[in-house]
Amino acid sequence: MDNLIPTTMLRKKIWLVFFAMFVFWYLLLYGAGWESLKPSSHNQENILKVSSDTHQDEDGFSKIDMVSTDESRNASNVSDNDQNPSVYVFDPNETKKSCEGRYIYVHELPSRFNNDLLQQCKSLSKWENMCKYLANSGLGPDLGNPQRLFLSSGWYETNQFSLEVIFHNKMKQYECLTDDSSKAAGIFVPYYPGLDVARYLFSSYNMSVRDAASLDLVKWLREKPEWKSLWGRDHFMVAGRISWDFRRVVDEDSAWGNKLMLLPETQNMTMLTIESSPWNKNDFAIPYPTYFHPAKDDDVLQWQNKMRRTKRRVLFSFVGGARPKMERSIRGEIMDQCVASRRKCRLLQCQEKSNKCLRPAYVMKNFQISDFCLQPSGDSFTRRSTFDSILAGCIPVFFSPGSAYVQYLWHLPKEYTKYSVLISEEDVKAKKVNIENVLSRIPKSKVAAMREEVIKLIPKVVYADPRFILERVEDAFDLTVNGVLERVNGFRKEIREGKSISLSFDEESSWKYYTFGLTGKHEWDHFFLRTKNRTW
Ligand SMILES: *[C@@H]1O[C@H](CO)[C@@H](O)[C@H](O)[C@H]1NC(C)=O
Ligand SMILES: *[C@@H]1O[C@H](CO)[C@@H](O)[C@H](O)[C@H]1NC(C)=O
Ligand SMILES: *[C@@H]1O[C@H](CO)[C@@H](O)[C@H](O)[C@H]1NC(C)=O
Ligand SMILES: *[C@@H]1O[C@H](CO)[C@@H](O)[C@H](O)[C@H]1NC(C)=O
Ligand SMILES: *[C@@H]1O[C@H](CO)[C@@H](O)[C@H](O)[C@H]1NC(C)=O
Numbered sequence: 001m002d003n004l005i006p007t008t009m010l011r012k013k014i015w016l017v018f019f020a021m022f023v024f025w026y027l028l029l030y031g032a033g034w035e036s037l038k039p040s041s042h043n044q045e046n047i048l049k050v051s052s053d054t055h056q057d058e059d060g061f062s063k064i065d066m067v068s069t070d071e072s073r074n075a076s077n078v079s080d081n082d083q084n085p086s087v088y089v090f091d092p093n094e095t096k097k098s099c100e101g102r103y104i105y106v107h108e109l110p111s112r113f114n115n116d117l118l119q120q121c122k123s124l125s126k127w128e129n130m131c132k133y134l135a136n137s138g139l140g141p142d143l144g145n146p147q148r149l150f151l152s153s154g155w156y157e158t159n160q161f162s163l164e165v166i167f168h169n170k171m172k173q174y175e176c177l178t179d180d181s182s183k184a185a186g187i188f189v190p191y192y193p194g195l196d197v198a199r200y201l202f203s204s205y206n207m208s209v210r211d212a213a214s215l216d217l218v219k220w221l222r223e224k225p226e227w228k229s230l231w232g233r234d235h236f237m238v239a240g241r242i243s244w245d246f247r248r249v250v251d252e253d254s255a256w257g258n259k260l261m262l263l264p265e266t267q268n269m270t271m272l273t274i275e276s277s278p279w280n281k282n283d284f285a286i287p288y289p290t291y292f293h294p295a296k297d298d299d300v301l302q303w304q305n306k307m308r309r310t311k312r313r314v315l316f317s318f319v320g321g322a323r324p325k326m327e328r329s330i331r332g333e334i335m336d337q338c339v340a341s342r343r344k345c346r347l348l349q350c351q352e353k354s355n356k357c358l359r360p361a362y363v364m365k366n367f368q369i370s371d372f373c374l375q376p377s378g379d380s381f382t383r384r385s386t387f388d389s390i391l392a393g394c395i396p397v398f399f400s401p402g403s404a405y406v407q408y409l410w411h412l413p414k415e416y417t418k419y420s421v422l423i424s425e426e427d428v429k430a431k432k433v434n435i436e437n438v439l440s441r442i443p444k445s446k447v448a449a450m451r452e453e454v455i456k457l458i459p460k461v462v463y464a465d466p467r468f469i470l471e472r473v474e475d476a477f478d479l480t481v482n483g484v485l486e487r488v489n490g491f492r493k494e495i496r497e498g499k500s501i502s503l504s505f506d507e508e509s510s511w512k513y514y515t516f517g518l519t520g521k522h523e524w525d526h527f528f529l530r531t532k533n534r535t536w
Contacts, residue, residue: 139465140162198245207253239272246262272285280507292462297470315345316373317374318335318345318376320349329378330429338435367389409483409515419457
């Protein structure tokens with residue numbers, strides 16, 4: 001009977017295929033377009049019901065059976081092959097996520113807490129005029145594309161301490177802002193505490209000067225009606241320097257930093273920072289800003305593909321300086337090993353003069369030609385360099401879980417061996433391990449798989465250009481907002497259920513509690529001993 005199919009039916013079949021493809025691409029490209037297709041109400045219900053079902057994948061697409069939207073395409077008229085062709089149908093609620101439960105209210109702070117600091121950009125750092133870094137919404141000067149190392153656009157000379165400004169500018173574009181704080185899931189406090197405290201670091205300002213703005217801010221917050229509803233549990237802010245700058249150990253003028261993160265008010269808030277304290281429960285680490293700030297989804301894909309294709313001639317590299325004054329530091333040993341593995345390791349030393357480490361093109365070039373990038377702790381656990389190396393598709397090698405695994409919980413995968421290598425810093429210090437040997441023993445196929453994991457992380461660790469909106473890619477900002485709101489919603493749920501807020505664990509074990517959900521003995525305990533050599 002096969003060859004007796006009338007030609008009209010054949011034409012119909014082809015037309016059906018074309019129609020299905022058209023619908024597929026239309027929906028793929030113009031997501032929200034369901035209304036404009038105007039299917040019969042019965043079929044729309046049907047589609048929405050199926051797509052709200054369990055088989056959604058990460059991209060916001062649902063694999064569902066095609067439902068005919070018009071009588072002339074009654075499935076029973078066509079042959080078996082064409083019945084119920086599976087297509088991906090765009091669920092408008094997934095990608096254009098509803099704002100329900102995601103509204104954010106942004107406090108309108110007096111300008112002394114943010115904009116006035118930008119006006120003082122010349123005096124924000126003892127070392128450097130910060131004004132140029134405030135250009136382009138906080139991204140810094142455009143880098144162009146020297147030696148075709150980058151892309152034709154999207155690359156900026158971003159300062160590692162600019163996150164407060166970038167994050168605030170991104171928040172101004174957030175899709176679910178509300179003026180009605182009673183509707184808000186979270187309350188954002190656009191204070192620039194890092195810029196504030198930086199004015200007084202490396203100088204002899206007394207404690208009361210250093211603490212003044214922080215104390216002023218929390219007083220301001222506490223007097224607002226928004227504070228009372230949850231006692232600040234729904235409030236969050238970004239402190240774009242490491243936690244230790246805001247946790248003065250003792251109240252002495254000679255001690256480092258201010259006490260922003262120690263105040264009773266900030267204990268109740270979610271404090272976002274580029275390096276959190278493993279021993280405290282109110283701060284959460286989010287990625288340092290890197291040099292790449294895509295303006296559209298395609299920039300991200302282009303960059304990922306470029307990093308997949310790039311030739312990696314060097315097994316491992318290290319960009320950084322020694323820490324001769326820090327007794328615990330393994331930097332010296334690492335640099336010695338790199339020099340000894342001359343043909344396998346590239347060393348870019350950070351020295352006082354003509355500091356190539358501060359030149360993005362040198363740094364990124366090094367990482368782009370390396371399989372592995374060494375990321376030992378410096379003055380503190382974490383480094384901006386970690387994110388620059390991920391950006392370059394270079395597999396990070398850590399020497400302490402404090403450098404990433406217990407830090408960036410919302411941005412990096414739990415299974416750390418898939419995208420990184422951990423070599424114990426104690427073994428390096430004791431000269432019990434040869435880095436080149438460890439890395440060259442990893443099979444090529446495993447290296448390739450790890451690199452692919454790293455490249456997949458790129459969108460999650462970049463902050464997209466705050467002047468544009470990405471359609472599909474979730475960037476570091478999006479993941480941060482999700483993480484904060486999930487935390488706050490957890491508090492609300494506990495309060496609704498009449499439980500006490502689940503922060504009663506031993507604060508000293510915060511790193512274990514947040515990373516693994518437990519506080520008992522752990523094989524990483526030795527990495528987190530508070531030693532005499534460390535001031536915090
Ligand atoms: C989509 O969102 C709207 C508005 O929030 C809601 O009424 C509807 O039930 C949602 N549909 C699905 C399939 O989740
Ligand atoms: C499709 O065809 C079946 C069987 O011929 C029939 O029962 C059904 O009513 C038809 N549906 C439409 C929408 O025409
Ligand atoms: C499809 O089949 C149904 C009955 O099975 C018929 O009423 C309808 O006209 C057919 N549609 C087309 C387009 O041939
Ligand atoms: C701290 O320094 C400021 C300005 O230098 C000064 O006015 C103030 O009295 C000092 N406070 C204390 C407690 O020393
Ligand atoms: C912090 O929250 C608790 C309730 O969880 C509340 O009793 C306390 O007063 C809050 N602290 C401040 C400074 O508002």
